Amino acid sequence: MNQWPVPAPNLPSDVHPALAATAIAASRAYDQARREFTRVQLREEVADGADGTPTMRVDAIVEAAIAEAAADAGANLLSEEAGFIDNGSAATLVIDPVDGSANAALGVPLSCFAGALVIDDQPVEALTVWFDTGRAWSAHAGSPTPFRTTGRTKLKGASVCMMRPKRGTEEAWMRVANEADRIRVLCTTCLETALVAEGSVDAFADPGSDTHRLMDLIAALVTVPAAGGALLDLHGRPLTFDLDLSRRWSGIAAATPALADELISTILG
Amino acid sequence: MNQWPVPAPNLPSDVHPALAATAIAASRAYDQARREFTRVQLREEVADGADGTPTMRVDAIVEAAIAEAAADAGANLLSEEAGFIDNGSAATLVIDPVDGSANAALGVPLSCFAGALVIDDQPVEALTVWFDTGRAWSAHAGSPTPFRTTGRTKLKGASVCMMRPKRGTEEAWMRVANEADRIRVLCTTCLETALVAEGSVDAFADPGSDTHRLMDLIAALVTVPAAGGALLDLHGRPLTFDLDLSRRWSGIAAATPALADELISTILG
Incomplete structure (x- = not known):
C-alpha cells in the first residue's frame, strides 16, 4: 500500500466545468485506489486498451471515474483505454486518465491527469494536474498563461x-x-x-x-x-x-x- | 519566481529534536528563498564549498538556517558547504542541506533535506524530507521502519x-x-x-x-x-x-x- 494521500486538485477558477469535474474525479479515484489496492494489484494488466496497449488496474479505475464525470457533464470522451465515448456533444474531452501509469502504480509520486477540451476538432483549453501535490496548470488556446517557459534558445546549458x-x-x-x-x-x-x-x-x-x-x-x-x-x-x-x-x-x-x-x-x- | 509553497515537514513524533529542528529550519529557509529570489539567482554560484564543489545561493541560504538550528540544539554540524562546525558535542549532524540543488534552484519539485545524527562516529538516526510535499522518512539504526523495500532480488523487471x-x-x-x-x-x-x-x-x-x-x-x-x-x-x-x-x-x-x-x-x- 502507499500511505500518502492524494490531495484535491488546486484548480484556477476559469477551468471549464467538464475538465474540472473530470480532474477532480480522477484525483479522488486515484486516492481511493491507492488505499484499496497494493502496488502489485494497481500494476496488474486487466484489459487491452483502445490504444492497443495493456491497461493497468490503476488506469481502469481512474478512467471509469472520468467517464462517469464526462457523461454527467454532457461531453464526449476520447480516452486511451475506452476509446471514443459519444455523449452527443460538439465538445470532446481528450484525456490521459493517468499519465505515468507505472509511476502511479508503483508509488513513485510522479503521475498526473492531463486533458484537453476539443470543440469540433479544435483543442481550446487544457488542464494538467499533478496527482501527488494537487498542483494544476491550466491554459486556454491563444491566451498567454501566467506561468512562462525559461525562454532558453540553446541546448548547451539546458x-x-x-x-x-x-x-x-x-x-x-x-x-x-x-x-x-x-x-x-x-x-x-x-x-x-x-x-x-x-x-x-x-x-x-x-x-x-x-x-x-x-x-x-x-x-x-x-x-x-x-x-x-x-x-x-x-x-x-x-x-x-x-x-x-x-x-x-x-x-x-x-x-x-x-x-x-x-x-x-x-x-x- | 516559483510560486508553489514549501510545506512544513510532516515529521514522526520520535525524530531526534536536533534533526527535527534542522529539517524544519531548512524547509522554511527554502520556502523563503523561493519567494525572494528568481531561479537564476537561486542557481548562482556564490562560493566554493568545503567539499570542493561550487555552492549555489539556494545551498548557502538553507545551510545558514541549518547551522543556526544546529548551534541552538547544541550539536556539531558537518555540512557540504561549511564543513565541520564544532559546537563541543559528542553528537554531530551530518547534513545535505539541499539534495538536488539544481532541481531546487530551477524549480523542479524534486529536492530534499537529508541528514543523520552521528554519536561519536556511529550514525544512529536519519531523516529525509522531500521539500515540495513535506513527506518525511525517519529511521533509527537497527530498528525496522514501518515502510519496507519491495524485496525484489533480480534486475530483470526492476x-x-x-x-x-x-x-x-x-x-x-x-x-x-x-x-x-x-x-x-x-x-x-x-x-x-x-x-x-x-x-x-x-x-x-x-x-x-x-x-x-x-x-x-x-x-x-x-x-x-x-x-x-x-x-x-x-x-x-x-x-x-x-x-x-x-x-x-x-x-x-x-x-x-x-x-x-x-x-x-x-x-x-
Missing part, C-alpha cells in the same frame, strides 16, 4: 527531460545527454511538459521512439505554446485531433521554437 | 533510478538501462534512496561516477537497511563517518542485498 532510451534510440538519447547540461527521466510526459511550460526545465523530448498518442501530447499542445514555448513532433507530423488511437508521435516540447529545432536536429543526427 | 550518464559511465549506464524494466533519473540521490526504502522503486545507482560525498549517502546508510534493503559502494569501499569531505563513493541502494550485488556486477561489466 536542462532537458527525456523519455528513457529504448532499443534504437540509445545513440540519439546519448547525443542529447552529452550536449545538455542536465538530464532527467521522470517517466511522465504530461508532467514533464508542464514543467517545460512553467519554466522549471528547458525542454522535454521523446528521442524517436514514437511512443506518444494524442492524449499524451494534447494538453501540452495547448499549454506549452500559451506559455511561450513550442510543441512539435520530431518528424514534423502534424498533431491533429483524430479518433484513430493507433497514431503515434515523438513529442518535443521546448522553451522556444529555436530550442525545439536544435533538439530535433541533435536527435536526428 | 524499476531503477540512476544518476545521469557521465563521460566514462555511458556504457555501464546503458547496460543497466537495457536490463532493467524501468529507468528514472530524478537528480536527487537522497530522495531516490528514500523511494527505494519505501518500496516505490527497486534500486538506485551511481554507475561509477564517484559523485557521492558522505552527506549524500549517510541518511540512506541508516534508512535503507532499516527498511530491509542494502546500501553499498560500487567498489566495496566502506562508508564511514569522516570529516574529510574530499572522499567520494558510488552509492548503490537496493531492495535486497542480492539486487545490489546484481546491479554492481552489471555496472562493473
Whole structure:
C-alpha cells in the first residue's frame, strides 16, 4: 500500500466545468485506489486498451471515474483505454486518465491527469494536474498563461527531460545527454511538459521512439505554446485531433521554437 | 519566481529534536528563498564549498538556517558547504542541506533535506524530507521502519533510478538501462534512496561516477537497511563517518542485498 494521500486538485477558477469535474474525479479515484489496492494489484494488466496497449488496474479505475464525470457533464470522451465515448456533444474531452501509469502504480509520486477540451476538432483549453501535490496548470488556446517557459534558445546549458532510451534510440538519447547540461527521466510526459511550460526545465523530448498518442501530447499542445514555448513532433507530423488511437508521435516540447529545432536536429543526427 | 509553497515537514513524533529542528529550519529557509529570489539567482554560484564543489545561493541560504538550528540544539554540524562546525558535542549532524540543488534552484519539485545524527562516529538516526510535499522518512539504526523495500532480488523487471550518464559511465549506464524494466533519473540521490526504502522503486545507482560525498549517502546508510534493503559502494569501499569531505563513493541502494550485488556486477561489466 502507499500511505500518502492524494490531495484535491488546486484548480484556477476559469477551468471549464467538464475538465474540472473530470480532474477532480480522477484525483479522488486515484486516492481511493491507492488505499484499496497494493502496488502489485494497481500494476496488474486487466484489459487491452483502445490504444492497443495493456491497461493497468490503476488506469481502469481512474478512467471509469472520468467517464462517469464526462457523461454527467454532457461531453464526449476520447480516452486511451475506452476509446471514443459519444455523449452527443460538439465538445470532446481528450484525456490521459493517468499519465505515468507505472509511476502511479508503483508509488513513485510522479503521475498526473492531463486533458484537453476539443470543440469540433479544435483543442481550446487544457488542464494538467499533478496527482501527488494537487498542483494544476491550466491554459486556454491563444491566451498567454501566467506561468512562462525559461525562454532558453540553446541546448548547451539546458536542462532537458527525456523519455528513457529504448532499443534504437540509445545513440540519439546519448547525443542529447552529452550536449545538455542536465538530464532527467521522470517517466511522465504530461508532467514533464508542464514543467517545460512553467519554466522549471528547458525542454522535454521523446528521442524517436514514437511512443506518444494524442492524449499524451494534447494538453501540452495547448499549454506549452500559451506559455511561450513550442510543441512539435520530431518528424514534423502534424498533431491533429483524430479518433484513430493507433497514431503515434515523438513529442518535443521546448522553451522556444529555436530550442525545439536544435533538439530535433541533435536527435536526428 | 516559483510560486508553489514549501510545506512544513510532516515529521514522526520520535525524530531526534536536533534533526527535527534542522529539517524544519531548512524547509522554511527554502520556502523563503523561493519567494525572494528568481531561479537564476537561486542557481548562482556564490562560493566554493568545503567539499570542493561550487555552492549555489539556494545551498548557502538553507545551510545558514541549518547551522543556526544546529548551534541552538547544541550539536556539531558537518555540512557540504561549511564543513565541520564544532559546537563541543559528542553528537554531530551530518547534513545535505539541499539534495538536488539544481532541481531546487530551477524549480523542479524534486529536492530534499537529508541528514543523520552521528554519536561519536556511529550514525544512529536519519531523516529525509522531500521539500515540495513535506513527506518525511525517519529511521533509527537497527530498528525496522514501518515502510519496507519491495524485496525484489533480480534486475530483470526492476524499476531503477540512476544518476545521469557521465563521460566514462555511458556504457555501464546503458547496460543497466537495457536490463532493467524501468529507468528514472530524478537528480536527487537522497530522495531516490528514500523511494527505494519505501518500496516505490527497486534500486538506485551511481554507475561509477564517484559523485557521492558522505552527506549524500549517510541518511540512506541508516534508512535503507532499516527498511530491509542494502546500501553499498560500487567498489566495496566502506562508508564511514569522516570529516574529510574530499572522499567520494558510488552509492548503490537496493531492495535486497542480492539486487545490489546484481546491479554492481552489471555496472562493473
